[in-house]
Amino acid sequence: MAAIGIAGLVKRFGAVTVIEALDLEVGAGEFFTLLGPSGCGKTTLLRIIAGFERQNAGDLQVNGRLANDIPAHRRDMGMVFQNYAIFPHMSVFDNVAYGLKQRKFSHREIEAKVSRALELVRLEGYERRFPDQLSGGQKQRVVLARALVIEPQVLLMDEPLSALDAKVRVGLRRDIRLVQQQLGITTLYVTHDQEEALVVSDRIMVMEAGEIRQLGSPREVYEDPANLFVATFIGTSNLLDGRVDRSGGVSGVQVAGARLDLPDLPAADGTELHLALRPEHLTILDDGPVAEGVVALEGVVELVSYLGSQSRIAVRVPGVAEVVEVEAPSAAPASASPPGRAVRLGFRPESAFLFAAASGERVR
Amino acid sequence: MAVPAGSRRLDLWTVLTLAALAVLGIFVLWPLANVFTASFYGEFSGSLGLENYATFFGSGYFRRALWHSLFTSAMGTLLALALGLPLAVIAARYDFRGKAALRVLVLLSLISPPFIGAYAWIMLLGRQGLVTQALAGIGIGLPTIYGAPGIILVTALNLYPLVFLLVHGALLRIDRSLEEASLGLGRTRFQTFRSITLPLTLPAMATGALLVFLGVLSDFGTPALLGENYPVLATLAFTLFLSEIGGNPAMASTTSVVLVSVALVLILLQRWVASRRNYASDAINRPEILRMTGWQRLVFPAFAWGLMAIANLPLLIIVYTSFLETSGPVFLQSFSLDSYRQVFHLVRGAIVNSFAFSGMALALIVVTGSVVGYIISRRDTMLTRVLDTALMIPYVIPGTVLGIGFITAFNQPPIWITGTMAIIVAAYFIRRLPYMVRACASYVYQIDRSVEEASINLGAPPAKTFMKIMLPLMAPGILAGAVLAWVEVINELSATVVLYTGATSTMPIATYSQVLAGSYGPAAAVASLLILATTLSLVLFTVIGGSDRELTV
Ligand SMILES: Nc1ncnc2c1ncn2[C@@H]1O[C@H](COP(=O)(O)OP(=O)(O)OP(=O)(O)O)[C@@H](O)[C@H]1O
Ligand SMILES: [Mg+2]
Numbered sequence: 073m074a075a076i077g078i079a080g081l082v083k084r085f086g087a088v089t090v091i092e093a094l095d096l097e098v099g100a101g102e103f104f105t106l107l108g109p110s111g112c113g114k115t116t117l118l119r120i121i122a123g124f125e126r127q128n129a130g131d132l133q134v135n136g137r138l139a140n141d142i143p144a145h146r147r148d149m150g151m152v153f154q155n156y157a158i159f160p161h162m163s164v165f166d167n168v169a170y171g172l173k174q175r176k177f178s179h180r181e182i183e184a185k186v187s188r189a190l191e192l193v194r195l196e197g198y199e200r201r202f203p204d205q206l207s208g209g210q211k212q213r214v215v216l217a218r219a220l221v222i223e224p225q226v227l228l229m230d231e232p233l234s235a236l237d238a239k240v241r242v243g244l245r246r247d248i249r250l251v252q253q254q255l256g257i258t259t260l261y262v263t264h265d266q267e268e269a270l271v272v273s274d275r276i277m278v279m280e281a282g283e284i285r286q287l288g289s290p291r292e293v294y295e296d297p298a299n300l301f302v303a304t305f306i307g308t309s310n311l312l313d314g315r316v317d318r319s320g321g322v323s324g325v326q327v328a329g330a331r332l333d334l335p336d337l338p339a340a341d342g343t344e345l346h347l348a349l350r351p352e353h354l355t356i357l358d359d360g361p362v363a364e365g366v367v368a369l370e371g372v373v374e375l376v377s378y379l380g381s382q383s384r385i386a387v388r389v390p391g392v393a394e395v396v397e398v399e400a401p402s403a404a405p406a407s408a409s410p411p412g413r414a415v416r417l418g419f420r421p422e423s424a425f426l427f428a429a430a431s432g433e434r435v436r
Numbered sequence: 437m438a439v440p441a442g443s444r445r446l447d448l449w450t451v452l453t454l455a456a457l458a459v460l461g462i463f464v465l466w467p468l469a470n471v472f473t474a475s476f477y478g479e480f481s482g483s484l485g486l487e488n489y490a491t492f493f494g495s496g497y498f499r500r501a502l503w504h505s506l507f508t509s510a511m512g513t514l515l516a517l518a519l520g521l522p523l524a525v526i527a528a529r530y531d532f533r534g535k536a537a538l539r540v541l542v543l544l545s546l547i548s549p550p551f552i553g554a555y556a557w558i559m560l561l562g563r564q565g566l567v568t569q570a571l572a573g574i575g576i577g578l579p580t581i582y583g584a585p586g587i588i589l590v591t592a593l594n595l596y597p598l599v600f601l602l603v604h605g606a607l608l609r610i611d612r613s614l615e616e617a618s619l620g621l622g623r624t625r626f627q628t629f630r631s632i633t634l635p636l637t638l639p640a641m642a643t644g645a646l647l648v649f650l651g652v653l654s655d656f657g658t659p660a661l662l663g664e665n666y667p668v669l670a671t672l673a674f675t676l677f678l679s680e681i682g683g684n685p686a687m688a689s690t691t692s693v694v695l696v697s698v699a700l701v702l703i704l705l706q707r708w709v710a711s712r713r714n715y716a717s718d719a720i721n722r723p724e725i726l727r728m729t730g731w732q733r734l735v736f737p738a739f740a741w742g743l744m745a746i747a748n749l750p751l752l753i754i755v756y757t758s759f760l761e762t763s764g765p766v767f768l769q770s771f772s773l774d775s776y777r778q779v780f781h782l783v784r785g786a787i788v789n790s791f792a793f794s795g796m797a798l799a800l801i802v803v804t805g806s807v808v809g810y811i812i813s814r815r816d817t818m819l820t821r822v823l824d825t826a827l828m829i830p831y832v833i834p835g836t837v838l839g840i841g842f843i844t845a846f847n848q849p850p851i852w853i854t855g856t857m858a859i860i861v862a863a864y865f866i867r868r869l870p871y872m873v874r875a876c877a878s879y880v881y882q883i884d885r886s887v888e889e890a891s892i893n894l895g896a897p898p899a900k901t902f903m904k905i906m907l908p909l910m911a912p913g914i915l916a917g918a919v920l921a922w923v924e925v926i927n928e929l930s931a932t933v934v935l936y937t938g939a940t941s942t943m944p945i946a947t948y949s950q951v952l953a954g955s956y957g958p959a960a961a962v963a964s965l966l967i968l969a970t971t972l973s974l975v976l977f978t979v980i981g982g983s984d985r986e987l988t989v
Contacts, residue, residue, distance in 0.1 A: 122889075122893060124889055124892075144889075144892045144893060145892045145893070145894075145895050145896060145897045145898070145901075146895070147893075148895070149893065150893070150894075151889070151890065151893040153886040153890060154886075155884060155886060157886035157887045157889065157890040158887075158890075159890070159891070159905060160887075160909065161908045161909060170891065170894050170896075171895055174894060174895040174896050174900075175895060215890070218890075219894075222894060222895070
């Protein structure tokens with residue numbers, strides 16, 4: 073049984089439709105991430121589930137019960153907000169104990185549960201501190217403990233890490249994932265950071281303008297994007313304009329003066345396409361002959377960015393609007409190319425994602 | 437949290453909003469409607485029409501009162517601007533010592549009610565005044581303080597702090613880079629001040645001027661004590677309504693409506709001006725503090741401290757004379773506690789009443805004001821916007837007019853409270869409720885919504901969330917609003933003077949009637965008690981406010 077079921081959900085603010093007929097199921101114990109650009113409706117969806125907004129149409133079920141009419145304070149969901157929302161006039165202990173007191177636990181139980189929760193988020197010994205004596209990361213841990221300690225049916229997190237600096241963010245997201253797996257708690261997580269989504273999620277729902285663009289595991293959305301939006305929103309993609317070429321026996325695509333053989337293309341001759349190529353699928357070729365099945369493009373190195381073990385080499389290719397980014401080990405000779413050097417890029421046609429230029433849908 | 441759209445149940449906040457609207461309807465709109473209606477029933481004929489207005493504008497007597505009101509309000513405003521503006525510039529822009537002390541003294545002259553100032557100036561410059569007598573002794577005659585000059589002087593010295601506080605704040609919010617840009621373009625400091633700084637403070641100046649104008653216009657105590665043969669609308673309405681020789685409610689109502697109309701026209705004018713010039717900016721760089729040079733080193737401090745001395749002189753005089761032995765209006769040169777003894781003997785009831793009425797009104801104000809302040813800043817619906825606007829009305833209505841309205845509306849069933857203490861408490865409550873609402877609302881705006889939502893999410897229902905999360909976080913705003921309301925309520929004269937009976941007299945009434953009766957000693961003693969109650973609450977506020985834990989969300 074799904075922990076959360078959403079059917080035909082519509083949300084409008086005045087005349088603006090923010091969410092249009094959304095269907096969704098989240099399994100029990102799943103870490104489910106809503107990922108999408110700013111303003112696409114992630115927060116709105118989360119707030120509808122939490123009961124802070126009401127949908128204009130559609131149903132929300134939680135663990136098999138219809139939840140449409142349950143007021144926010146009876147939904148039994150733990151929520152973690154972007155800007156902490158810590159109670160500034162209460163100690164860490166009182167913050168975490170707040171929901172427990174509401175649930176009329178005994179003193180002994182409250183103390184035991186609070187200290188267990190603080191242990192879980194690695195804040196033992198901070199009980200007596202006040203929020204103004206905590207760092208941003210610590211505040212967010214308190215708020216996480218506050219949400220977890222009530223053992224909610226669902227944990228809701230709205231960009232819980234976006235107010236923190238990069239290093240704290242990486243540490244805390246690992247902790248969030250570990251705690252979630254340890255407790256097996258169904259989690260809905262909102263972020264617009266695609267890397268974060270890939271790292272923590274069981275499944276990701278990529279949203280654009282209130283609609284689902286793809287729903288799948290991190291591996292699926294990265295390695296098998298359903299459309300151009302997902303391919304460019306998640307990870308880096310080099311975009312090349314191409315055209316279906318059915319002249320000759322086997323179907324193919326004309327790109328930047330080269331022809332890629334791609335048998336069985338389900339598209340008419342002359343169809344405009346976008347090719348998306350991940351940087352790691354491109355290589356800088358050495359001077360020898362090109363291997364069987366590899367397509368080569370001529371270009372000129374514009375800039376090499378050193379990223380540690382890997383480097384990004386930006387190559388200007390005639391006939392391609394944007395520079396093409398190539399990833400190579402920093403130790404490789406290509407990573408030492410001076411700007412202006414002529415190089416050849418190589419890739420295998422089957423590694424490219426093909427999208428219809430008109431609709432953005434995946435062709436192959 | 438937005439009220440969930442489409443939920444049809446009446447939620448707690450909607451019920452409370454409706455309740456607040458009902459209270460405003462009963463205690464503001466209903467009395468005003470009564471006054472308004474009464475003004476259209478002819479004084480002589482008793483029939484509906486414009487007869488009273490014809491009388492009003494046809495008679496030189498009424499027209500003169502209107503002119504007196506406009507004249508003293510305009511001149512009082514000009515004088516307040518002339519005092520408040522330079523002081524604001526000096527305090528905001530120059531390296532001036534004792535700014536903290538200056539602020540306290542400015543506040544002190546603002547919170548002491550004008551009728552106390554009027555009374556003190558009578559003691560100094562009145563017919564029997566200390567200064568008048570002393571100068572007459574060496575053959576110098578002073579111009580009279582009774583009539584327009586006194587009203588203008590006293591109200592301006594009492595209300596210039598409004599100009600000061602607003603303009604001072606605006607000057608500090610002007611980003612330094614704007615002025616630096618102008619200087620960088622080759623303008624001199626004076627040109628920059630004229631072409632950049634002044635225009636940017638204009639809205640604050642206009643608001644300050646409006647508040648002063650409304651303050652003078654609706655003041656009752658000052659013209660009542662200093663006016664003598666110089667009636668203004670507020671005193672005229674009062675005398676017409678409660679005249680010993682048969683009151684004239686019809687003309688009192690007409691005068692009240694004219695008074696309220698003048699106030700309304702001004703407010704609309706100011707809103708219109710403000711909406712056309714709005715330079716909201718947040719100072720990122722505070723303005724530069726200039727060194728005083730040459731003549732400035734002498735003139736600026738002399739002006740500032742001189743003004744402080746003159747504006748606060750009334751307080752000193754009153755406290756000083758309260759300890760002098762008196763015989764009628766004449767002070768003798770020896771100290772005694774006689775005045776206090778007399779006061780505790782004669783007007784003990786008034787003292788008890790003052791604290792009781794003010795205390796009850798304050799309790800109502802705190803409870804209602806914090807809830808309403810929360811509602812109008814958190815819930816944006818048609819109803820709450822109506823409530824927000826309706827709360828402006830008690831701000832604007834002069835106390836005398838509200839008093840007349842209360843008597844007209846509440847001297848018969850269903851609400852028959854004329855002559856009781858309930859009517860006075862209700863008047864205090866409704867007049868100063870807006871202070872509390874504003875103070876609370878400005879705090880709620882600063883509290884992140886998600887703090888509240890987190891509490892609800894953890895299972896606390898809305899009412900409990902309000903009590904456990906919002907109230908503690910609003911506490912500083914509640915305290916500020918409460919102090920302000922307390923100071924205003926305990927010094928209230930203009931509505932009380934219409935509403936009180938022998939048994940429900942208060943300290944301001946006692947002061948007022950003792951002055952009128954020429955018993956200056958007891959008057960000084962009661963006024964000193966008022967000053968004490970006022971100053972103590974301000975001190976308390978500073979002490980508590982200073983030790984308060986900094987609540988940053
Ligand atoms: N109370 C509201 N009234 C009107 N429009 C709203 C309201 N709340 C949200 N919106 C609109 O709904 C859309 C979705 O907002 P939402 O906050 O869900 O976006 P989001 O995906 O969370 O974005 P972000 O990543 O910036 O947080 C936006 O266009 C926003 O302007
Ligand atoms: Mg959001």
